[in-house]
Amino acid sequence: MADKKSGAGETVVIKKYANRRLYNTATSAYVTLEDLARMVREGAEFVVYDAKTNDDLTRQILTQIIFEEESRGEALLPVQFLRQLIGFYGGQMQGVLPSYLEMSLDSFARQQEQMRGQFSKAFGAAPGAGLLDEAVKRNMALFADAMKMWPGFNAAAAARPAAAPPEQPAADPLAEMRRQMDEMRTQLDKLAQPPGKGG
Incomplete structure (x- = not known):
């Protein structure tokens, strides 16, 4: 089971069918990877389950979203980083790396929020205002x-x-x-x- 984080709302359940279609049980509508990417950006929590086996597919779907973004030209991950990441699979550090990457990204997100806060203090309530x-x-x-x-x-x-x-x-x-x-x-x-x- 994927982690369910409480906060802005309940975790949305997405069902993946054999025909590769993704079904949002909260809205009773089929969704695309692009829709799921938008949900991530908006801070909505979701988990993806195989409709037949009930296996958790959240990690694979998120990886697929990253692949789609990268192949569309929205390159975010440097080639050297991808090489190093692949090199960690099967190695001794494989168990430690996920926690380290999560900590690093959390730290980066906090710094970004601090910069936004400082910008808001300097230039008003929102960028371009005040x-x-x-x-x-x-x-x-x-x-x-x-x-x-x-x-x-x-x-x-x-x-x-x-x-x-x-x-x-x-x-x-x-x-x-x-x-x-x-x-x-x-x-x-x-x-x-x-x-x-x-x-």
């Missing part, structure tokens, strides 16, 4: 302000007094940048005036 979105908004605002300083782009700037700073708290870094941009715009306007004209 701080990153705020940085994009600030950059767009600065870019828009910069464009208003040049002829052809300053129609919006002409609608308001050039030297009037925005009515925002000085503690806001964005407000401070806008104030500095307004000062630069005023200085550029003065420099752009023809010589001999007052102002």
